Amino acid sequence: MARKLAVIGAGLMGSGIAQVSAQAGWDVVLRDVTDAALRRGKDGIEASFAKFVAKGRLDSAVAEQALARITTTTDMDAAADADIVVEAVFEKVEIKQEIFRTLDGLVKDDAVLASNTSAIPITKIAAATRRPERVVGAHFFSPVPMMQLCELVRGYKTSDETLASARAFAEDIGKTCIVVNRDVAGFVTTRLISALVVEAAKLHESGVASAEDIDIACKLGFGHAMGPLATADLTGVDILLHATENIYTESQDEKFAPPESMRRMVDAGDIGRKSGQGFYKH
Numbered sequence: 001m002a003r004k005l006a007v008i009g010a011g012l013m014g015s016g017i018a019q020v021s022a023q024a025g026w027d028v029v030l031r032d033v034t035d036a037a038l039r040r041g042k043d044g045i046e047a048s049f050a051k052f053v054a055k056g057r058l059d060s061a062v063a064e065q066a067l068a069r070i071t072t073t074t075d076m077d078a079a080a081d082a083d084i085v086v087e088a089v090f091e092k093v094e095i096k097q098e099i100f101r102t103l104d105g106l107v108k109d110d111a112v113l114a115s116n117t118s119a120i121p122i123t124k125i126a127a128a129t130r131r132p133e134r135v136v137g138a139h140f141f142s143p144v145p146m147m148q149l150c151e152l153v154r155g156y157k158t159s160d161e162t163l164a165s166a167r168a169f170a171e172d173i174g175k176t177c178i179v180v181n182r183d184v185a186g187f188v189t190t191r192l193i194s195a196l197v198v199e200a201a202k203l204h205e206s207g208v209a210s211a212e213d214i215d216i217a218c219k220l221g222f223g224h225a226m227g228p229l230a231t232a233d234l235t236g237v238d239i240l241l242h243a244t245e246n247i248y249t250e251s252q253d254e255k256f257a258p259p260e261s262m263r264r265m266v267d268a269g270d271i272g273r274k275s276g277q278g279f280y281k282h
């Protein structure tokens with residue numbers, strides 16, 4: 001299997017993807033726009049490897065070899081000989097399209113171009129290239145070294161071969177994939193959590209049950225690791241509201257219509273853990 005990966009964006013997700021790929025034996029080039037961003041990314045990877053080594057979960061020699069497989073650069077041309085490129089820059093469609101346009105003029109004909117977008121339609125990103133069949137969504141979860149899931153998303157024109165190559169890559173670096181066969185807003189994961197959070201917020205808003213009891217129901221009744229309202233506080237009520245509104249706008253499906261109380265919480269700044277107050281006090 002091909003072994004050279006280019007990761008565009010050395011933030012939280014890009015550095016995590018670079019880390020697990022290097023550990024799995026891939027040669028990784030990590031590209032960002034500034035040396036400072038690259039330094040932060042590389043420091044984060046080193047710190048994460050150090051933690052795994054300290055806990056006895058990784059051999060220090062293996063960590064060192066993995067680190068040596070990661071090169072950093074501000075030069076996009078370094079992606080030219082990559083077998084697969086994973087883009088993980090800011091969640092802005094214009095920036096992603098610009099990057100895919102540039103990559104299209106640069107990479108090998110058979111390279112796979114993947115985006116780690118959480119919510120932008122893959123089809124929109126792929127349309128910036130002359131090879132939309134080679135573009136696919138590869139939605140990893142944070143923190144990448146800990147989270148097992150990779151949600152693969154088929155754009156309107158993604159080929160079977162591209163999907164298979166993306167799956168082979170994700171599995172090779174230790175992930176388990178699910179396939180989203182149609183490029184719907186929110187893919188599968190965000191649709192599921194949005195529907196659950198919306199219903200939980202409605203039950204809470206109408207006084208049917210307390211936030212604690214709704215979360216306990218999901219944990220003890222369904223074996224969820226965390227209840228939906230605690231999840232909303234952790235992710236950010238604002239982020240989930242925005243994701244849910246997006247899905248509602250596209251699907252016009254009433255089950256994604258966010259309750260008024262959720263909007264007012266966000267208006268008031270009660271967005272969860274990062275503000276100290278959400279469905280819970282933190």
Ligand SMILES: NC(=O)c1ccc[n+]([C@@H]2O[C@H](COP(=O)([O-])OP(=O)(O)OC[C@H]3O[C@@H](n4cnc5c(N)ncnc54)[C@H](O)[C@@H]3O)[C@@H](O)[C@H]2O)c1
Nearest residue numbers: 009010011012013014032033037088089090091117118142
């Ligand atoms: N944070 C999460 O939990 C999470 C989970 C799944 C998916 N995502 C998605 O992953 C992507 C990245 O998110 P993140 O949390 O890592 O963001 P981040 O802000 O931590 O990192 C983004 C990085 O992209 C860099 N960047 C911006 N423009 C660039 C360009 N033209 N070329 C190269 N690098 C560029 C920035 O300098 C920054 O280092 C987003 O699309 C996001 O929606 C995030």
